Amino acid sequence: MAVAPGWLAAQACQRVLKRAFSLHKAHSIKDMENTFQLVKNIIPPLTSKKHKGQAGRIGIVGGCQEYTGAPYFAAISALKVGADLSHVFCTREAAPVIKSYSPELIVHPVLDSPDAVHEVEKWLPRLHALVVGPGLGREDALLKNVEGILEASKARAIPVVIDADGLWLIAQQPTLIQGYRKAVLTPNHVEFLRLLEAVLTDPVDSSDRRGAGLRLSQALGNVTVVQKGEQDVISDGEQVLECNLQGSNRRCGGQGDLLSGFLGVMVQWALHAGPEKMNGFSPPLVAAFGACSLTRQCSHQAFQKYGRSTTTSDMIPEIGPAFSRLFET
Numbered sequence: 001m002a003v004a005p006g007w008l009a010a011q012a013c014q015r016v017l018k019r020a021f022s023l024h025k026a027h028s029i030k031d032m033e034n035t036f037q038l039v040k041n042i043i044p045p046l047t048s049k050k051h052k053g054q055a056g057r058i059g060i061v062g063g064c065q066e067y068t069g070a071p072y073f074a075a076i077s078a079l080k081v082g083a084d085l086s087h088v089f090c091t092r093e094a095a096p097v098i099k100s101y102s103p104e105l106i107v108h109p110v111l112d113s114p115d116a117v118h119e120v121e122k123w124l125p126r127l128h129a130l131v132v133g134p135g136l137g138r139e140d141a142l143l144k145n146v147e148g149i150l151e152a153s154k155a156r157a158i159p160v161v162i163d164a165d166g167l168w169l170i171a172q173q174p175t176l177i178q179g180y181r182k183a184v185l186t187p188n189h190v191e192f193l194r195l196l197e198a199v200l201t202d203p204v205d206s207s208d209r210r211g212a213g214l215r216l217s218q219a220l221g222n223v224t225v226v227q228k229g230e231q232d233v234i235s236d237g238e239q240v241l242e243c244n245l246q247g248s249n250r251r252c253g254g255q256g257d258l259l260s261g262f263l264g265v266m267v268q269w270a271l272h273a274g275p276e277k278m279n280g281f282s283p284p285l286v287a288a289f290g291a292c293s294l295t296r297q298c299s300h301q302a303f304q305k306y307g308r309s310t311t312t313s314d315m316i317p318e319i320g321p322a323f324s325r326l327f328e329t
C-alpha cells in the first residue's frame with residue numbers, strides 16, 4: 001500500500017508531541033500542538049526575495065583563554081538554525097582558536113581591549129540580537145566591559161540572551177537587566193539557585209520550579225527566565241510554559257550553549273513576528289519554547305546514534321533534521 005508523505009509526516013509529528021506532553025498533566029497534546037504552531041508562525045520563510053542578513057545577524061559575547069568551545073557552540077547553532085551571520089566578540093587569545101573551528105564565524109578579538117565597549121558598540125546597529133556569557137569567564141575586567149555592552153544594547157533595544165558567566169554578572173548586579181523585557185535568562189540548575197539567592201529577599205521553595213521561576217521573573221521585572229533541567233520551565237512572570245520533549249540522559253557540556261544560540265535567533269524572529277502571532281503569549285516565551293524543544297530534539301537524535309559516547313559536537317549535524325521534524329511538518 002502506498003503511504004502519502006504527508007501522512008507519514010503527520011504521524012512523526014504526533015509521535016514527537018506524545019513524547020513531549022505525555023508527562024505533564026497540565027497540558028494536553030492539543031496545547032502542545034498549539035505551542036509548536038506558535039513557533040512555526042515565527043519562522044521566516046526561505047524565499048528568493050531576501051538578501052543576506054535578513055534572517056538574522058547575531059552576536060555572541062564570550063570566549064576567553066579557558067573557554068573557546070562554548071562561544072563556538074552558541075555561534076554555530078545560531079547559523080545552523082537559520083541566521084545569516086554570526087559574530088563572536090571574545091578575548092584576543094581566544095580568537096584564533098575560535099576562528100580555527102569554523103570559517104563560517106566572524107570573530108572579533110576585542111573583549112579584553114581597553115576600548116572593548118566601543119569596539120562592540122560600533123557593531124550593534126548591524127546586529128539583531130546578542131547572546132552574552134557562553135565561555136566568558138569571570139574576570140573582573142571582562143565583566144566590567146560586558147556591563148557596558150549590556151547598557152549599550154539596552155539603549156538600542158536589542159534583545160539579549162544571557163547565559164553562563166553572563167548570569168554570574170547578573171547575580172552580582174541584577175539591576176543591569178531589571179525590567180528589560182527583551183532579556184531572556186537561561187540558567188542551569190546551579191545558576192538558577194544563584195539567581196534566586198541574589199534576587200529574592202524572601203525564602204522560596206526551589207523544588208516548586210514553576211513557582212520559583214515565576215517569582216524570579218517577577219522580581220526581575222518580567223525578564224523571561226528559562227530554567228533548564230529535566231523539564232525546561234519558562235516564565236515571563238505572567239505565564240509559564242514547560243518543555244518536556246524527550247532529550248537524552250547524556251549531560252555533556254555544551255548543550256546549554258547550543259540552546260542559547262538557537263534562542264538568540266528565535267527571540268528576534270518572535271519579536272519581529274509580533275504579538276498578534278503569539279496567541280496571548282509573549283514573544284520571548286514562544287522563542288524560548290522553540291529553542292528548548294530544538295535542543296532536546298537534537299540531543300535525542302544524537303543519542304539514538306551515539307549513545308553514551310554522544311557529545312555536543314554530535315548534536316550539530318542533527319540541527320537541520322531536528323528543526324524540520326519539529327517545525328516543518
Ligand SMILES: NC(=O)C1=CN([C@@H]2O[C@H](COP(=O)(O)OP(=O)(O)OC[C@H]3O[C@@H](n4cnc5c(N)ncnc54)[C@H](O)[C@@H]3O)[C@@H](O)[C@H]2O)[C@@H](O)CC1
Nearest residue numbers: 066067068069070133134135136137164165190253254257
Ligand atoms: N567547551 C566549553 O568551552 C564549555 C564551556 N562552558 C563554559 O564554562 C563556564 C562555566 O560554566 P559551568 O556551567 O561549567 O559553570 P560552573 O563552572 O559554575 O559549574 C560547573 C559544574 O560544576 C558543578 N558545580 C558548580 N558549583 C558547584 C558546587 N558548589 N558544588 C558542586 N558542584 C558544583 C556543577 O555540576 C556545574 O554544572 C561558562 O563560561 C560556560 O559557558 C560550558 O558552557 C560547557 C562547555
Ligand SMILES: Nc1ncnc2c1ncn2[C@@H]1O[C@H](COP(=O)(O)OP(=O)(O)OP(=O)(O)O)[C@@H](O)[C@H]1O
Nearest residue numbers: 188189228229230232247253254255256257295296
Ligand atoms: N535532567 C535532564 N533531562 C533531560 N534534559 C535535560 C536535563 N537537564 C538538562 N537538560 C537539557 O539539556 C540542555 C542543556 O541544559 P543544561 O542544564 O545542561 O545547561 P548548561 O549546564 O548550561 O549546559 P552547558 O554545558 O552548555 O553550559 C537543555 O536543553 C535542557 O533541557
Ligand SMILES: [Mg+2]
Nearest residue numbers: 164188256257
Ligand atoms: Mg551553561
